[in-house]
């Protein structure tokens with residue numbers, strides 16, 4: 001079945017991959033973003049440059065009736081952008097404005113169903129102090145206490161879409177993404193996340209060098225390869241699951257282990273220098289019991305396999321582009 005699909009944030013990392021995947025399935029995919037992807041030409045049938053904070057621009061993007069809308073547009077970045085505090089007001093205002101405009105446009109055009117990408121950053125900081133046993137089950141989100149304004153905005157927007165579903169019958173599907181990585185993601189410039197930053201540092205290092213790691217490196221995380229993120233997102237979007245679902249890996253590693261894994265892939269012997277930097281919560285990993293129960297599917301690709309693909313891409317970028 002060919003669907004008419006709108007992807008918001010289509011010029012971003014996950015959005016560009018999602019457009020390609022949906023177009024390859026034979027759908028008519030329309031994309032919108034402030035900018036195009038800097039890494040590849042969009043596979044969209046139509047790509048609209050639009051600032052979704054502007055209600056009129058957002059309304060124009062919804063000039064057709066769509067069967068599915070994937071709302072990925074957000075003011076977004078890695079720990080160096082989200083956790084320093086300097087961008088808090090901008091993050092909240094920009095992303096909340098986008099979501100308020102999108103919910104209104106969906107209602108006006110009677111969009112078929114809406115998929116929203118929330119984040120693991122909504123989970124309470126108190127459940128993520130033990131690096132070996134973080135609790136990120138979906139029902140642990142309340143009483144709410146995210147550790148960043150980015151997380152609070154995501155929680156607000158989850159509730160916005162859920163309220164719209166309750167009061168006006170919107171078909172809203174909500175994923176809580178956990179650290180998605182892969183080729184064509186930001187890898188330098190301040191918005192890159194840990195896997196990309198580490199791949200870049202390792203690619204730029206010579207055998208025997210020392211590389212910088214934020215914090216003591218014992219903080220734990222799980223990382224989801226982008227193809228599995230797409231698979232989970234599309235399955236969820238087309239499901240009848242109405243409550244938020246974790247879309248993440250449960251292969252938890254410390255940042256030090258992540259560095260060692262990337263160094264091994266690169267075939268380099270590297271030592272680590274731990275420096276102060278924004279690190280976020282002490283431990284986080286996806287709890288995949290609910291996704292398995294509700295969708296009959298869960299991510300299963302080993303971290304190492306995704307890192308091999310990502311390292312290869314970042315290494316080629318780092319050697320092609322002057323710093």
Ligand code: NAD
Pocket residue numbers: 008009010011012013014015032033034035050051052053071072073074075076077094098117118119120176177178179180181193
């Ligand atoms: P990204 O920054 O690459 O993509 C977001 C896109 O939104 C960007 O291309 C940006 O230009 C666009 N955008 C921002 N403001 C806009 C505006 N006013 N109008 C139109 N477009 C605008 O991020 P990503 O990693 O692809 O993430 C996609 C979504 O998934 C985001 O909502 C993000 O919060 C969420 N998420 C991602 C991760 C992850 O690990 N990548 C984890 C949790 C949640």
